[in-house]
Amino acid sequence: xxxxxxxxxxxxxxxxxxxxxxxxxxxxxxxxxxxxxxxxxxxxxxxxxxxxxxxxxxxxxxxxxxxxxxxxxxxxxxxxxxxxxxxxxxxxxxxxxxxxxxxxxxxxxxxxxxxxxxxxxxxxxxxxxxxxxxxxxxxxxxxxxxxxxxxxxxxxxxxxxxxxxxxxxxxxxxxxxxxxxxxxxxxxxxxxxxxxxxxxxxxxxxxxxxxxxxxxxxxxxxxxxxxxxxxxxxxxxxxxxxxxxxxxxxxxxxxxxxxxxxxxxxxxxxxxxxxxxxxxxxxxxxxxxxxxxxxxxxxxxxxxxxxxxxxxxxxxxxxxxxxxxxxxxxxxxxxxxxxxxxxxxxxxxxxxxxxxxxxxxxxxxxxxxxxxxxxxxxxxxxxxxxxxxxxxxxxxxxxxxxxxxxxxx
Amino acid sequence: xxxxxxxxxxxxxxxxxxxxxxxxxxxxxxxxxxxxxxxxxxxxxxxxxxxxxxxxxxxxxxx
Ligand SMILES: Cc1cc2nc3c(=O)[nH]c(=O)nc-3n(C[C@H](O)[C@H](O)[C@H](O)COP(=O)(O)OP(=O)(O)OC[C@H]3O[C@@H](n4cnc5c(N)ncnc54)[C@H](O)[C@@H]3O)c2cc1C
Ligand code: SF4
Numbered sequence: 001x002x003x004x005x006x007x008x009x010x011x012x013x014x015x016x017x018x019x020x021x022x023x024x025x026x027x028x029x030x031x032x033x034x035x036x037x038x039x040x041x042x043x044x045x046x047x048x049x050x051x052x053x054x055x056x057x058x059x060x061x062x063x064x065x066x067x068x069x070x071x072x073x074x075x076x077x078x079x080x081x082x083x084x085x086x087x088x089x090x091x092x093x094x095x096x097x098x099x100x101x102x103x104x105x106x107x108x109x110x111x112x113x114x115x116x117x118x119x120x121x122x123x124x125x126x127x128x129x130x131x132x133x134x135x136x137x138x139x140x141x142x143x144x145x146x147x148x149x150x151x152x153x154x155x156x157x158x159x160x161x162x163x164x165x166x167x168x169x170x171x172x173x174x175x176x177x178x179x180x181x182x183x184x185x186x187x188x189x190x191x192x193x194x195x196x197x198x199x200x201x202x203x204x205x206x207x208x209x210x211x212x213x214x215x216x217x218x219x220x221x222x223x224x225x226x227x228x229x230x231x232x233x234x235x236x237x238x239x240x241x242x243x244x245x246x247x248x249x250x251x252x253x254x255x256x257x258x259x260x261x262x263x264x265x266x267x268x269x270x271x272x273x274x275x276x277x278x279x280x281x282x283x284x285x286x287x288x289x290x291x292x293x294x295x296x297x298x299x300x301x302x303x304x305x306x307x308x309x310x311x312x313x314x315x316x317x318x319x320x321x322x323x324x325x326x327x328x329x330x331x332x333x334x335x336x337x338x339x340x341x342x343x344x345x346x347x348x349x350x351x352x353x354x355x356x357x358x359x360x361x362x363x364x365x366x367x368x369x370x371x372x373x374x375x376x377x378x379x380x381x382x383x384x385x386x387x388x389x390x391x392x393x394x395x396x397x398x399x400x401x402x403x404x405x406x407x408x409x
Numbered sequence: 410x411x412x413x414x415x416x417x418x419x420x421x422x423x424x425x426x427x428x429x430x431x432x433x434x435x436x437x438x439x440x441x442x443x444x445x446x447x448x449x450x451x452x453x454x455x456x457x458x459x460x461x462x463x464x465x466x467x468x469x470x471x472x
Contacts, residue, residue: 018461043464062461299464300424333422333464340439342422385435388423392430 001027002099003073004313005090007080008106009033011041011061011299012279012306016104017070018063019310023320029072030098032090034079038064040128043299046156047335049131050138051163056128080107083250085272102274102313105247105263106306109240109280109297114148119210121218122234125153137233138164145169146221146231148207150177152334154237155190158199159336168199169229171221173206183353186367186379189360197337202227210234240297242281255283255295262295267325269309274316278305287327288395289346289376298332329394339363340384344391345377356407357386366390368403375403411447411471412456418467425459425468433459 004020006013009031017029033039040059048054067074075092082091088100111124123134138145138161145161147154150172161168174180176187194201208222211230220230242262244254252271253264262283269276269284279302283295296302305326314320334341351369358365358381366386369377375398380387386407393406412432423435429452434442448456453470460468 041464062463062466300462303462331424331427335420340420340422382439384421384423384439385426385437388427388435392427 002088002101003028003030004102004104004317005030005032005098005100006072006104006106007032007090008108008279008281009035009064009074009076010039010106010108010279010302012108012282012302012309013104013106014061014063015303015306016106016276016278016310016313017072019307020313021070023311023314025314025319027101029070030100031072031074032078032080032092033074033076034093035127036077037128038067038074038076040131042126045128045131046125046153047160049128050125050135050157050160052135052139056132059128079246081246083247083252083275085250085252085275088274100274102317103276104306104309104313105271105275105277105281106279106302106309107243107246107281108302109242111236112239112241114207114236114238119212119216119218121232122210122236124236125157126240134233134235138166141166142232143167144229144231144233146171146229146234147237148221148234149173149237149239150190150194150201150203151237151239152178152332154235155194155336156334157235157237158194159197162197162199162337169202169231170194170199171202171205171207171223171229173204175204177203179349181347181349182379183347183349183351183369185360186353189381193336193339193363240280242295244281255293259283260293260295267291267327268312268323269305269326270312270316274313276309276312276316278302278309284326287325288329289327289398292346294330294346296328296330298330300331301328304328329391331391338382340380340382342380342384342387343377344379344387345369345375345394347377347379351376356404357383366407368407370400373400374398375400378403410450410453410456412443413446413469413471414441414443415467415469416441418465419463420465420467422464424462424464428459428462429455432456 044059079093147170177190263277265284285291308326311323347369364382378390425433
């Protein structure tokens with residue numbers, strides 16, 4: 001019997017496995033992952049693990065706790081290097097091939113790198129090993145940590161380092177943090193949050209070059225405005241790119257970066273018959289947002305997409321019911337200092353911002369993002385109950401008036 | 410069936426509330442409250458989903 005093959009053993013991939021098993025599929029399942037160890041749950045890697053509060057072991061994926069029950073042929077350290085959607089054949093890095101009954105692609109994303117050679121002491125953060133390597137350097141008490149990029153991961157690392165009592169400089173090339181996702185006044189909230197917590201925040205400047213000592217260890221950087229900053233540890237947090245390079249010759253449709261990148265799927269997460277994609281690498285028309293094509297790099301979405309892909313796969317092979325189209329209201333959270341930031345939906349820098357509860361000044365608020373007569377997103381800072389209510393409302397309707405009613409009560 | 414919350418782990422991000430608002434409620438004081446700690450048996454699938462989704466692994470089903 002040909003197996004169902006899941007490529008990527010992280011959140012989306014393992015959610016797919018769990019959903020195939022709970023959907024009653026008892027046949028063979030092969031799970032591949034390039035990583036030599038079982039992938040960790042990523043959110044704690046920039047928070048509790050980096051802070052030294054948790055051992056890495058505690059950051060296991062929730063669905064990997066009962067691996068033996070899932071009964072999979074798990075092949076770690078093995079990458080998929082090619083896929084033929086017509087014959088459902090996968091070629092692997094160890095030279096072997098697998099003939100599959102169906103394939104779930106869950107290869108996620110990888111940190112965007114700085115081109116060229118970098119000195120030692122310059123890190124990216126994606127895996128458990130990355131988090132431990134960075135943590136070891138922080139344990140040695142560097143005089144200053146430099147964070148390049150004020151996106152969520154950069155911002156969380158900055159906050160965690162401050163929590164450890166380290167000096168931090170954060171450099172961001174755009175004038176306002178998160179410029180691509182947030183309107184300016186809310187982006188400045190993020191900059192102020194870090195400044196108020198003692199981070200030296202520099203906006204509108206980029207990295208020019210690294211400074212290194214004779215042993216090749218980083219000693220600092222030169223910025224595009226000519227400033228030199230001494231730092232013994234540098235974190236690069238300039239975003240992620242979907243890991244779909246191995247699919248370039250597969251014939252599957254891949255989207256260019258300006259269209260969000262990733263694998264082009266239909267509303268059921270199908271890239272081709274019996275070939276599904278889930279998680280950070282998947283782009284699909286989201287029914288909750290009038291069918292707008294989205295690729296989401298967020299925890300809950302990876303879990304939900306993996307779960308859907310598992311059900312959809314059983315339907316494709318005739319072993320389950322049609323789960324229907326996949327739609328979701330993207331949901332993201334980030335912990336920085338004492339701010340619990342939560343965001344539902346998809347904001348655009350051009351949206352009109354309405355603060356409907358609390359105030360930005362007191363650091364407790366809910367902001368809604370309006371486009372035309374629709375509410376497209378809600379951002380809550382230290383307002384979890386209202387943020388989740390807003391998310392539930394968005395799942396029901398995008399209508400601006402109904403969202404406002406929620407806050408008028 | 411009983412639901413246990415490990416309040417040392419819970420960060421009150423209300424993800425469980427989105428799954429089962431009839432059981433979990435995060436209030437304005439930013440704490441999670443259980444509206445019942447012995448949910449009816451028909452809520453079991455929802456409770457299992459909440460356990461699975463809780464990013465802090467703070468929930469547990471007993472029995
Ligand atoms: C440090 C950090 C903190 C985060 N914090 C938050 C947060 O607070 N809130 C939030 O909502 N989201 C957060 N995220 C995002 C969230 O973790 C991701 O959206 C989620 O991990 C995506 O899961 P995935 O399974 O799609 O992909 P990934 O987790 O990227 O996993 C993909 C897997 O595929 C494997 N792989 C890749 N290519 C191949 C191949 N060719 N063959 C075989 N295997 C392959 C990789 O080794 C990897 O294990 C964070 C991410 C990071 C890195
Ligand atoms: S999902 Fe988990 S962490 Fe979040 S409120 Fe519920 S129990 Fe607490």
